[in-house]
Amino acid sequence: SQTIHQWPATLVQPVGSPLSLECTVEGTSNPNLYWYRQAAGRGLQLLFYSVGIGQISSEVPQNLSASRPQDRQFILSSKKLLLSDSGFYLCAWSGGGTGELFFGEGSRLTVL
């Protein structure tokens, strides 16, 4: 069966520091991969998605970037964090044309 893992689960970082959140999927090949941010009262906002290695689509201009160095690995990064980057980040994958998403456990980022 397919599984998705995100880490770290929680992260506290100072303003201006770098960020790296990692997501891996097991049990499937060539998944579509997604990064969402969840904010209280605002639902889930799509940040990036990828349909293959090295292919990244950015949905929201911001201080973050994404990379897909391997088929089942998706990384969310920042060179210098802002206070507004605080939030709950969710990685997800899908395997077919229906769009159904399967989510990881999430990573809670606090920028101080």
Next chain:
Amino acid sequence: AQSVSQHNHHVILSEAASLELGCNYSYGGTVNLFWYVQYPGQHLQLLLKYFSGDPLVKGITGFEAEFIKSKFSFNLRKPSVQWSDTAEYFCAVNRYSGGGADGLTFGKGTHLIIQP
């Protein structure tokens, strides 16, 4: 891209009460519709989905949703809620007509609290 509206952001009910959470999406064409649930301390998981066929779909733990194309709606219902239904509920639709890899658009969520 599609947009999704959830009408109730906070709902408080007593156990055994009936539940209906509203969800509307912005335009027609081929839509795939979803309800996701996030229980306290747990990850987001699929509650039910509609792709085609019978517009009344049934999910886990007694939930159901009805797709009404003429109203652009996909409301979630449960005839008798339990304390364990306390969670946040998200309605979602494929971002572009016809599905695809572009991801889902989510509503802002409804925080449901069931009082014993």
